[in-house]
Amino acid sequence: MLGAIEAGGTKFVCAVSDEQINIVDTVKFATTTPAETLQKVIAFFKRYPVTAIGIGSFGPIGVKAGQADFGHILNTPKLAWQNFDFLGVLKAQLQVPCYWTTDVNIAAYGELQAGAAQGLSNVVYLTIGTGIGAGVIVAKKFYYGLSHTEVGHVLLQQQPSDHFSGSCPYHQGCAEGLASGPAIEQRCHKKAAQIPADNPLWQLEADYLAQLCHNITLMFVPERIIFGGGVMHQKQLFPLIRKQLTAKMNHYVSLPPLDQYIVPVGLGDQAGIIGGLYLAKKLVNAE
Incomplete structure (x- = not known):
């Protein structure tokens, strides 16, 4: 199964789908503290045998692999999230490959693939x-x-x-x-x-x-x-x-x-989640 996270400044949306991007389950919750929010994210994905997750986060974020701030949320106005190692915490708990980019990028990718x-x-x-x-x-x-x-x-x-x-x-x-x-x-x-x-x-x-x-x-x-x-x-x-x-x-x-x-x-409010699922599929297929 594939997973996607649309991490917004006000709410998170998580979803899982099959390999054909047919969504099986979705959950939404408010963005609060990193600890509380990520606990809900991790609990959701532990219910499913996901093989990869596509993540789009509010930012600014570190997107250059190999740099110290890769996977971190940087100078955001949401003070509790500043310099938070989002990707590191998630991967340590779920132990699956993750595609990391911005929330607008995953929506753009959803539109490219299916919108x-x-x-x-x-x-x-x-x-x-x-x-x-x-x-x-x-x-x-x-x-x-x-x-x-x-x-x-x-x-x-x-x-x-x-x-x-x-x-x-x-x-x-x-x-x-x-x-x-x-x-x-x-x-x-x-x-x-x-x-x-x-x-x-x-x-x-x-x-x-x-x-x-x-x-x-x-x-x-x-x-x-x-x-x-x-x-x-x-x-x-x-x-x-x-x-x-x-x-x-x-x-x-x-x-x-x-x-x-x-x-x-074209995909309405689903663009980000669908884009995240396609990015997870990209990881699985090693494209």
């Missing part, structure tokens, strides 16, 4: 929710340099009419600081789901997300940008983002039809 990126090789998956993050896949492999990307923290041009100071404690005017779920809530004093579709806020949100797509397009030239996360349940954003990206790009590069280039996640 909106099937048949492609170069894609970016963006999640717009509690935070903003990106899983970047180049030639069907995760893109790493010194570490994993932190696309949610690129700086954007703030609209003159927007006097919000930004919700990110590190960079205020970055994408996450201006366009994440908490940024919307702090700016409008309402959650995204409570704001009417015709509210001018969505034009502003689309501007910031179009800026992000503009930067991603020029840096990574992906074949497709896939949006997931709670904020993107507001489907009115998609045509607004496409329209604003067209204006910002100003014919500089040739793009596919934008309804094929800027698309919603």
Whole structure:
């Protein structure tokens, strides 16, 4: 059997499947302390004869094998988790091979294998929710340099009419600081789901997300940008983002039809878990 862990900052999701990625069981629980949370993870997987586990974690995390911080959660705002050896603790208890990467990367991989990126090789998956993050896949492999990307923290041009100071404690005017779920809530004093579709806020949100797509397009030239996360349940954003990206790009590069280039996640909230299961299968098959 195969296992997957989607380790989010607010909740964990664990699942097991057969070799054909048919999910057999799933469990969800709140992210609390490392000791309490990992105890629940380990108890779940000890019920099943898993042969490998694909893990996607909130971050930032150490992703370079051979380095001292590999498998650790690094400078996260969740203080109890800072410098925690997630992978080391898990492997010591379960004694199975584990594929370790970011939560957005496993969602990107799920989309590549079974969702909106099937048949492609170069894609970016963006999640717009509690935070903003990106899983970047180049030639069907995760893109790493010194570490994993932190696309949610690129700086954007703030609209003159927007006097919000930004919700990110590190960079205020970055994408996450201006366009994440908490940024919307702090700016409008309402959650995204409570704001009417015709509210001018969505034009502003689309501007910031179009800026992000503009930067991603020029840096990574992906074949497709896939949006997931709670904020993107507001489907009115998609045509607004496409329209604003067209204006910002100003014919500089040739793009596919934008309804094929800027698309919603194909697997919904299952993208991360399905991606983790496919990564576990990759380990088993030694691909």
